């Protein structure tokens with residue numbers, strides 16, 4: 001494991017308690033915390049029935065699963081088996097707790113997305129939400145996603161939109177450089193020993209890397225925030241400029 005990946009893993013173990021507290025912040029006592037699946041009707045961009053009818057009975061892996069929300073939500077939709085992989089042990093503890101709360105079947109495995117501890121051609125469906133932007137060697141990670149999928153398997157890759165990442169939210173100007181792939185350092189908390197390092201790859205670079213890894217890209221979605229879609233700006237105190245750019249980019253790809 002490279003120094004950069006080791007540092008990012010330390011950061012995620014440090015950040016895990018606070019990060020998962022954000023996930024649970026809107027949950028009332030006695031309610032289940034959210035576990036949104038990327039294949040649910042209300043997922044960003046919606047389902048893509050022309051690419052994948054249903055996850056029911058499909059073998060599914062979530063890459064960079066964090067607190068397991070995507071894995072648990074997709075198990076709820078009937079995927080089976082379900083495996084979540086993450087390199088941060090503290091995040092996986094939260095994933096296992098969420099699995100118990102929902103009472104679904106899912107296996108959570110510690111591993112790096114660039115070296116998956118999983119066999120070839122094992123899964124019908126894979127997804128990754130907000131994780132691959134932290135991976136220095138994107139080509140290796142995409143190669144691993146392709147390796148564990150059977151031919152014709154579906155991969156949904158979502159990362160923060162690079163334009164969103166290039167904005168200085170407070171001043172409303174472009175602070176970063178859309179064409180600079182990074183790494184960019186982000187201080188999450190002055191108290192933490194580590195900073196977060198991310199790679200803001202352009203849409204063209206992400207698209208090209210998927211093709212080079214052996215995927216056919218069937219759909220590209222530039223997704224706004226849900227509150228923007230619902231036209232409820234008063235629901236958030238985010239700087240206004242963030243309403244005018246997509247929050248994430250999402251590729252629906254098929255393993256060739």
Ligand SMILES: C[S@@+](CC[C@H](N)C(=O)[O-])C[C@H]1O[C@@H](n2cnc3c(N)ncnc32)[C@H](O)[C@@H]1O
Pocket residue numbers: 005008009012063064065066067068069070085086087088091111112113114128129130131134135
């Ligand atoms: C922003 S969180 C997203 C987690 C989850 N998908 C979600 O939507 O909440 C990013 C996750 O990616 C994991 N991660 C980052 N780089 C990784 C790598 N190389 N291998 C495995 N997991 C990684 C981190 O540990 C963290 O849990």
